[in-house]
Amino acid sequence: MGARLNAPFSPGALLAARLLVIYPFLSGVLGMIRLRPGVGAVPVIDRLDGVPDVLWMAIVAVYGIMVVALWLDRGARAAAIIAGSIVLLDVVVALEEYSNNRLLVGLALVLLGLADERMGTWPIRAQLSLMYAGAALNKLLEADWRSGRFVENWTIEVLDLSVYPELADRWPDLHQVLAWLTIGVESGLAALVLVVQRTRWAVIAALGFHGGMLVLTEGTVSWLFGYAVAATLISLTEPRRTSPYVIAAIAFWGLQRVVA
Amino acid sequence: MRVRRGLIIGILVVQVLAVGYARTTESRYLSWAPYDQISFYEVDVEVDGELLSPAAVVDRYPLGLWVDDNAARGRENRSMAHVRHLIERREGQLDEMVAVTLTWSTNGGEAERWALD
Numbered sequence: 001m002g003a004r005l006n007a008p009f010s011p012g013a014l015l016a017a018r019l020l021v022i023y024p025f026l027s028g029v030l031g032m033i034r035l036r037p038g039v040g041a042v043p044v045i046d047r048l049d050g051v052p053d054v055l056w057m058a059i060v061a062v063y064g065i066m067v068v069a070l071w072l073d074r075g076a077r078a079a080a081i082i083a084g085s086i087v088l089l090d091v092v093v094a095l096e097e098y099s100n101n102r103l104l105v106g107l108a109l110v111l112l113g114l115a116d117e118r119m120g121t122w123p124i125r126a127q128l129s130l131m132y133a134g135a136a137l138n139k140l141l142e143a144d145w146r147s148g149r150f151v152e153n154w155t156i157e158v159l160d161l162s163v164y165p166e167l168a169d170r171w172p173d174l175h176q177v178l179a180w181l182t183i184g185v186e187s188g189l190a191a192l193v194l195v196v197q198r199t200r201w202a203v204i205a206a207l208g209f210h211g212g213m214l215v216l217t218e219g220t221v222s223w224l225f226g227y228a229v230a231a232t233l234i235s236l237t238e239p240r241r242t243s244p245y246v247i248a249a250i251a252f253w254g255l256q257r258v259v260a
Numbered sequence: 261m262r263v264r265r266g267l268i269i270g271i272l273v274v275q276v277l278a279v280g281y282a283r284t285t286e287s288r289y290l291s292w293a294p295y296d297q298i299s300f301y302e303v304d305v306e307v308d309g310e311l312l313s314p315a316a317v318v319d320r321y322p323l324g325l326w327v328d329d330n331a332a333r334g335r336e337n338r339s340m341a342h343v344r345h346l347i348e349r350r351e352g353q354l355d356e357m358v359a360v361t362l363t364w365s366t367n368g369g370e371a372e373r374w375a376l377d
Contacts, residue, residue: 094322095289095342095345095346095349096321096322096323096324096346097322098289098338098342100292100294103290107271107275110271111268111271114264114267114268115264115268116261116264118261119264119265119268123268123272126272127271127272127275130272130275130276130279130292131292132292133279133292134275134279134291134292134293135292135293135294137279138279138282138288138291138292138293138296139296141283142296142297144297144366144367144369145296149367149368149369150295150296150297150298150367152368153298153367153368154295154298154367157368158298221295225294
């Protein structure tokens with residue numbers, strides 16, 4: 001296993017890992033992995049509260065080294081596994097900071113590092129499929145989603161959007177339509193992302209879905225998750241040039257700034 | 261190769277199990293359930309019979325609470341079970357004589373209440 005970790009990334013996987021590993025720098029104060037123990041995923045983690053801060057700082061420093069290693073393509077696979085593991089550690093040591101965004105970033109980095117050319121893209125495809133299928137299933141089983149009540153309460157009462165309420169006044173069923181559209185799109189993406197021959201359609205559909213959500217919620221939900229998904233999807237492609245995808249990632253940020 | 265394939269399969273299987281487990285509980289960790297519910301809640305805490313100020317409640321729990329209308333308030337985007345779980349675990353860490361009252365409304369519905377003594 002150690003020798004195989006020196007195997008080179010595919011261009012798509014390397015670019016994806018590079019974009020994913022800088023996610024923490026985009027997502028918060030200083031953007032760094034927090035790694036401050038809080039309420040752990042299991043009680044035994046709470047005992048880590050006594051661990052000296054210097055150890056946590058050392059782990060954060062290791063993460064920084066892995067970022068550099070990935071961008072310099074030095075031991076990139078191992079760097080992706082280590083960086084992803086640190087992100088996942090950050091998730092489990094403080095459940096109050098639980099975030100699906102960071103969960104995806106951590107899992108995608110680890111899977112990109114573990115997969116090799118013989119496995120192809122199936123680990124990432126399976127991960128994305130699982131993510132969308134889980135999201136669709138959870139919504140499908142929520143009565144408030146099926147009735148459209150969640151969408152109505154969220155868009156009008158919680159987000160206090162400016163445009164959507166006018167549309168909803170004209171079309172009273174809009175809440176329910178959007179709810180079922182969301183469930184349908186997520187279900188479709190769960191299947192589409194597994195079909196290698198339809199990769200381009202999956203990428204377009206996913207980016208359209210997350211971009212559409214960003215516009216509908218006037219910049220609230222969620223350029224960060226859209227960025228994480230876009231970066232992960234890049235691993236399914238073989239980009240000849242870096243710039244279109246970097247531009248796409250930046251476009252998500254710009255779109256959020258425009259509509260927010 | 262086998263080890264790596266096994267790890268990959270293990271990572272995916274854990275998530276499948278988590279999605280399945282989410283069907284049997286209110287918890288939504290690891291089950292890919294973002295924005296299934298939007299709940300707004302209020303927390304009141306008594307320690308040794310004395311009611312804590314809203315600011316003290318905000319400091320007590322790592323829930324991103326804020327003070328509004330003289331109450332400690334919060335928002336949860338996945339499941340109120342997470343809030344209850346975090347309060348229980350935090351009180352376990354503090355190990356004090358405490359009475360916690362959590363009042364919330366999910367998706368604009370009727371108010372619900374939970375108490376921890």
